[in-house]
Amino acid sequence: MNRRLLQTLVTAAFAAAVPLTALAQDAKVADELAKYREALADGNPADLLEVRGEALWAEKRGPKNASLEQCDLGLGPGKLEGAYAALPKYFKDTGKVMDVESRLVHCMVTLQGFKAEDVTKNWYSKPGTESDIEALVTFIGARSNGMKIAVPATHPEEAKMAKMGEYIFYRRSGPQDFSCAICHGQEGKRIRLQELGNLTTKEGAGTAMKTWPSYRVSQGAVWTMQRRLIDCMRQARWPEPNYLADSIVALETFLQKNATGTVMETPGIKR
Template identity: 35%
Template sequence: MRVWVWGVFLALMAFAQGTDPREEAKRQKELLLQTAGILPTELVVQQGEELFNRKGPSGKTMAECDFGLGKGVLEGAAARLPRYFLDTGRVEDLDGRIVTCLTRVLGYKPQEVKRQEVVALAFYIASKSTGHKIQVRLLFPEERALYALGEKLFYARSGQRDIGCATCHITYVKRRAGVLPYADVLGEDKSWTHWPAYRYSNDQIWTMQDRIRACYGNIGHPQPNFYSTPILALELFLAYNNNGAVVEEWPAFVR
């Protein structure tokens, strides 16, 4: 039986039994380790490391890229994103910065950049921030403007169902199984460190960009494009409100 089939079955069982999604994720993680001996997150991190060391058309590798702490410095870098970068003149999250490096440093054309490779690279780079604290700043005007937009988008109601992020994560959090409460989303208990992650319920690897797009789809709203301003604004808003949170494990293992 494929991993995703097993995951869907167990997720439905957990839903029916009213199981805490976090505790269920821990249990499924242990079961997968016992049966397969390795987690999908480990495999994707390995793939990301190979891609990180692969030479692009320019003859350079990702080690020549600066993720905010200097060329090739990955320890704790993802925990400081999104942030403003002087070389591009814009705010970038981990996904967007990877695309910048692939195109500007490694020499790939934008149409040659594969989403799954971006995700794998994000898994690898994010793994270097496990144990670090979230440290996102609002020093530049571009960062402050994007934060304000993210806050507005979080509380806005839109789409066919006239709901938004806050509707699920604040208003109806106790009435919908598996939805993280206000504290988890906005950081009151410092636990917003769930993405990037492997979703065992559908055997998919997601970064926060994928998660936000899926949420928009759930509320009947057209999904923003990858690397677009609405996604980046929400990421910055959420990350900033989780400053001080310790990254227990990146990439995570979630339902």
């Protein structure tokens, strides 16, 4: 056989084999990750935090010695079933679009008499310091378990926030000229063996949003959506926004709008 022809055939065979090998490796990785997630799901530490959040919700606290049982999260005072799944939304009493965390802080200030700076001082847990907000959000989120995300953003202010969130999602910024869309705007992306969902689709956004708040095994703590998005911005080397910033609520509105119709499964558990 002609030596050049033989070399061509060998090269072609190798080139054909590489994608097959890569596909096999991808399938193996995906299978192992699925087994890992299944093992983690057997006993979620977030369940304990949910119980603590339930107690905090009913406990009379603060300068006004009041509970949060009359807190209106969008469905009426004290109504929690499905409230998380319908946030962020516009609240007439504040004239703002609010997510669960900004609304919860509002209730802690207005109903219980706390100062905003005091209740947000420990908005996320640290070694040796528990977060009341994380516990309350876990409890509230769980009351939407099994219900569909419903954030159509039809109110003009909600539509404006969704549009702002979309702009932030695609905007390249920071020293690395990075955007959310670089990781989460296409199918088939992965980083450190972790699949990166396409958050511009219902399926991708739904998979991402339905399980938050989630217990993160690597951190040994429950993370809320505010913390997750702020940390994403940190990893992208963007200037970190303040807790409860409008930019974070806008991103949540955009993502929840994309995820609308997806059934909630929270609290979740992540690596």
